[in-house]
Amino acid sequence: MREVFQQELADVQNGLVEVSRGVLEAIRNATQAFQTSDVSLADKVIGNDINIDEQTARIDDLTVEILLLQAPVARDLRFVVTTMRIGSSLERMGDLAAHIAQLARLRFPEFVGPEGLREKFVRAGELACAQAEKIAALLDTEEEALIDDIISSDDAIDDLHKEVLDYLTAHTDDLSGQTAQIVDATLANRYFERFSDHAVSIARRMRYLQDGAPTAE
Amino acid sequence: MREVFQQELADVQNGLVEVSRGVLEAIRNATQAFQTSDVSLADKVIGNDINIDEQTARIDDLTVEILLLQAPVARDLRFVVTTMRIGSSLERMGDLAAHIAQLARLRFPEFVGPEGLREKFVRAGELACAQAEKIAALLDTEEEALIDDIISSDDAIDDLHKEVLDYLTAHTDDLSGQTAQIVDATLANRYFERFSDHAVSIARRMRYLQDGAPTAE
Numbered sequence: 001m002r003e004v005f006q007q008e009l010a011d012v013q014n015g016l017v018e019v020s021r022g023v024l025e026a027i028r029n030a031t032q033a034f035q036t037s038d039v040s041l042a043d044k045v046i047g048n049d050i051n052i053d054e055q056t057a058r059i060d061d062l063t064v065e066i067l068l069l070q071a072p073v074a075r076d077l078r079f080v081v082t083t084m085r086i087g088s089s090l091e092r093m094g095d096l097a098a099h100i101a102q103l104a105r106l107r108f109p110e111f112v113g114p115e116g117l118r119e120k121f122v123r124a125g126e127l128a129c130a131q132a133e134k135i136a137a138l139l140d141t142e143e144e145a146l147i148d149d150i151i152s153s154d155d156a157i158d159d160l161h162k163e164v165l166d167y168l169t170a171h172t173d174d175l176s177g178q179t180a181q182i183v184d185a186t187l188a189n190r191y192f193e194r195f196s197d198h199a200v201s202i203a204r205r206m207r208y209l210q211d212g213a214p215t216a217e
Numbered sequence: 218m219r220e221v222f223q224q225e226l227a228d229v230q231n232g233l234v235e236v237s238r239g240v241l242e243a244i245r246n247a248t249q250a251f252q253t254s255d256v257s258l259a260d261k262v263i264g265n266d267i268n269i270d271e272q273t274a275r276i277d278d279l280t281v282e283i284l285l286l287q288a289p290v291a292r293d294l295r296f297v298v299t300t301m302r303i304g305s306s307l308e309r310m311g312d313l314a315a316h317i318a319q320l321a322r323l324r325f326p327e328f329v330g331p332e333g334l335r336e337k338f339v340r341a342g343e344l345a346c347a348q349a350e351k352i353a354a355l356l357d358t359e360e361e362a363l364i365d366d367i368i369s370s371d372d373a374i375d376d377l378h379k380e381v382l383d384y385l386t387a388h389t390d391d392l393s394g395q396t397a398q399i400v401d402a403t404l405a406n407r408y409f410e411r412f413s414d415h416a417v418s419i420a421r422r423m424r425y426l427q428d429g430a431p432t433a434e
Contacts, residue, residue: 064298071288081281084298088305169397176393180386186403 005070008062012083013139015059019090020136022052026097027132027195031125033104034112034188042108045101052094056087063087082205086139089198089205093132096195103184103191113185114178116171120164121185124192127157131199138206147210150203157196164189222287225279229300230356232276236307237353239269243314244349244412248342250321251329251405259325262318269311273304280304299422303356306415306422310349313412320401320408330402331395333388337381338402341409344374348416355423364427367420374413381406 026045033042063084066072072080103112111118131153138146168175168182175182243262250259280301283289289297320329328335348370355363385392385399392399 064294067284067298068290068294071290073285073288077281077285081284081301084301085305088302165400168400172394172396175396177389179389179392179399182396182399183382183385183403186400187407190404190407 005066005072005076008066008070009076009079012059012062012066012080015055015062016083016086016090017136017140019052019055019059019087019094020132020139022048022055023090023093023097024129024132024136026052026094027100027125027128030097030100030104031129033101034125035118035122037104037108037111039105039108042101042105046098046105049094049098053091056091056094059087060084078209082209086202086205089202090135093195093198096191096198099191100188103188107180107184110181112181112188114168114171114175114181116174117164117167117185120160120167121188121192124157124160124164124189127153127160128192128195131157131196135199135202138203142206142210144210147203147207150199154196154200157193161189161193222283222289222293225283225287226293226296229276229279229283229297232272232279233300233303233307234353234357236269236272236276236304236311237349237356239265239272240307240310240314241346241349241353243269243311244317244342244345247314247317247321248346250318251342252335252339254321254325254328256322256325259318259322263315263322266311266315270308273308273311276304277301295426299426303419303422306419307352310352310412310415313408313415316408317405320405324397324401329398329405331385331388331392331398333391334381334384334402337377337384338405338409341374341377341381341406344370344377345409345412348374348413352416352419355420359423359427361427364420364424367416371413371417374410378406378410 026048029041030045032038033045063080066080067077070076106112113121131150134146134150134153137143138150164185168185243265246258247262249255250262280297283297284294287293323329330338348367351363351367351370354360355367381402385402
């Protein structure tokens with residue numbers, strides 16, 4: 001019985017690692033589709049999102065089954081509960097990558113947002129991809145240094161988020177008649193920021209798992 | 218032991234009802250602050266959000282403790298797990314109400330967004346308050362008719378969300394030089410939509426609790 005249980009916990013962990021790789025691929029492709037206005041790549045991200053949703057639903061079912069049949073205690077219970085929450089963050093990250101791809105698709109063949117923001121969005125994409133890479137590595141290796149790294153990256157992402165909003169309000173005259181670009185840039189900015197928020201939330205939950213520290217956000 | 222357990226489950230449920238009332242007050246005040254540019258009311262919503270966060274964190278701790286000490290099975294387990302998720306949706310609804318209040322605060326004494334959208338945002342606020350009212354009633358009474366009601370309201374909210382975006386892109390000429398208003402309207406529109414998404418998600422989870430139906434979203 002104990003062996004089955006350990007195997008189930010390992011299945012859950014492997015499932016999360018797999019989903020995090022799917023999220024990494026999604027945000028990489030979404031970012032590239034966004035930068036290069038690549039519609040077929042955007043479609044791929046949008047189409048693949050259902051896989052991420054299905055994978056996280058399966059992990060969710062498995063964790064509920066473990067709770068039901070194995071009644072885990074202490075560290076195992078903490079692991080199972082944390083897993084459910086990490087799964088739900090990964091699912092949202094997949095959704096946000098799909099939202100970014102949708103913006104690229106919607107504005108094709110134009111760039112999403114004002115041209116003056118292109119560089120900032122390249123940076124936002126790089127930061128989001130870096131966070132997703134670290135999350136995939138963290139779930140796989142549980143390396144503690146990655147936790148600090150993910151949490152501390154959030155400041156740069158928040159600064160960039162603010163810079164985009166500042167740019168928009170500072171360039172009101174140049175942006176006359178570019179309503180769609182302003183709307184899109186506002187949404188893309190929000191999606192990238194939320195993507196990183198979820199990465200930080202996962203890192204905090206991994207820390208809780210490692211040392212029982214509270215996960216105040 | 219069994220009595221303690223039933224009391225703990227009741228505490229969790231009462232906690233959720235209390236939080237949902239806090240969320241209802243938050244969205245009502247946020248909506249009013251938004252419509253009337255009332256800064257002190259906006260401040261109240263922003264300041265109270267910490268209470269909602271603390272309440273949901275307490276419920277979360279309690280559910281983990283129940284899992285740990287009582288090892289519930291079957292319907293009780295389903296209840297505890299569902300509770301954790303409903304708590305997390307309520308927390309996000311509180312955050313979104315605070316975001317709406319922040320927009321009102323930021324733009325004071327101006328209206329948030331273009332004047333031409335005032336009526337649509339009045340409607341969005343009404344719909345959000347109605348969803349929050351029904352959620353508070355549903356968690357309290359578990360009345361099944363409310364579930365369908367909340368889920369079916371989502372269509373009207375999605376339609377309105379699309380109408381706001383359509384308005385923005387259709388009025389590009391009139392909106393020249395109103396970048397801040399376009400940014401704010403885009404964000405407010407997104408916040409109201411996400412608020413309702415969480416309401417629908419809670420309703421689906423309550424249905425799952427009642428009849429074990431899947432919660433595909």
